[in-house]
Amino acid sequence: MAEAQKRLAREYETTYLIKPETxxxxxxxxxxxxxxxxxxxxxxxxxxxxxxxxxxxxxxAKQPRALFIHCLYVGKPGLVAEFERNLKMLDVVTKFxxxxxxxxxxxxxxxxxxxxxxxxxxxxxxxxxxxxxxxDRGERGEGSFDSGADDRGED
Numbered sequence: 001m002a003e004a005q006k007r008l009a010r011e012y013e014t015t016y017l018i019k020p021e022t023x024x025x026x027x028x029x030x031x032x033x034x035x036x037x038x039x040x041x042x043x044x045x046x047x048x049x050x051x052x053x054x055x056x057x058x059x060x061a062k063q064p065r066a067l068f069i070h071c072l073y074v075g076k077p078g079l080v081a082e083f084e085r086n087l088k089m090l091d092v093v094t095k096f097x098x099x100x101x102x103x104x105x106x107x108x109x110x111x112x113x114x115x116x117x118x119x120x121x122x123x124x125x126x127x128x129x130x131x132x133x134x135x136d137r138g139e140r141g142e143g144s145f146d147s148g149a150d151d152r153g154e155d
Contacts, residue, residue, distance in 0.1 A: 006106050006108070007106065007107045007108055008104045008105065008106060008107070009043065009074045009075050009076055009105055009107040010074070010075065010076070010077060010100055010101075010102065010103055010104075010105060011046075011072070011073070011074050011100070011101040011102040011105045011110070012072075012073055012074070012075070012079070012080055012083075012098055012099065012100055012101060013070060013071065013072045013073075013098070013099050013101050014070075014071045014073075014080075014083060014084070014087075014096060014097065014098040014099075015068065015069070015070045015071075015096065015097055016068075016069050016071075016087055016093050016095065016096035016097075017056070017060055017066035017067065017068060017069075017093070017094045017095040017096070018030070018066060018067040018069060018092050018093055018094070019061065019063060019066065019067070019092045019094060020053050020063060020065045020066055020067055022067060022092045026092065027050070027067065027069070030069075030090060030092070030093070031048050031069070031071075031115075033086065034071060034083065034086060034087075037082055037083055037086050038073050038075060038079065038083065041075055041076065041078065041079045041082055041083075042075060042076060042079075043073055043074055043075025043076065043079045043107070044073065044074050044075070044107055044110065044112065045071065045072075045073045045112065046072040046073055046074060046110055046111075046112060046113055047071075047072045047112075047113040047114070047115060047116060048069065048070070048071050048072075048115045048116070049069070049070040049071075049072075049115070049116040049117075049118060050067070050068075050069055050115070050116070050117045050118065051068035051069065051070060051118045052067065052068065052117075052118055052119075052120040052121060053065050053066065053067050053068075053120070054066065054068055054121050060094045060095050061094040061095075063094070066094060066095075072101070074105055074107045074110050075107075080098050080100075083098070084096060084098060
């Protein structure tokens with residue numbers, strides 16, 4: 001009978017990207033808005049992780065960098081649709097992805113953790129290898145493409 005009393009839900013994580021010029025106050029407002037959405041839908045936010053501004057693999061919304069935010073939460077399956085709908089309404093959110101982490105999680109047993117701000121990623125500037133003029137590469141010798149040798153076996 002005690003097993004029937006448990007509130008079983010699913011655990012999800014959503015990572016979303018925010019435009020890099022967004023002020024910190026607005027980032028906090030977005031987090032509070034999403035917390036309210038999860039609470040309204042009967043879920044619980046476990047943790048927000050601010051991973052800082054990072055370079056993206058490709059330009060997103062014509063920006064080479066973005067602010068990465070990760071949210072871990074527990075709730076019913078319809079919660080993800082409402083969470084993503086709210087993200088779509090925000091102009092500063094450029095991209096997001098949600099993943100189901102676990103099924104049949106006891107919602108009451110999951111403890112709320114403090115928000116985390118990850119250390120910023122330090123990107124090193126790599127010096128470009130400078131190439132000299134064509135003459136610095138050396139002379140063409142035996143085995144180059146322009147040599148008269150014919151490797152096809154024809155005479």
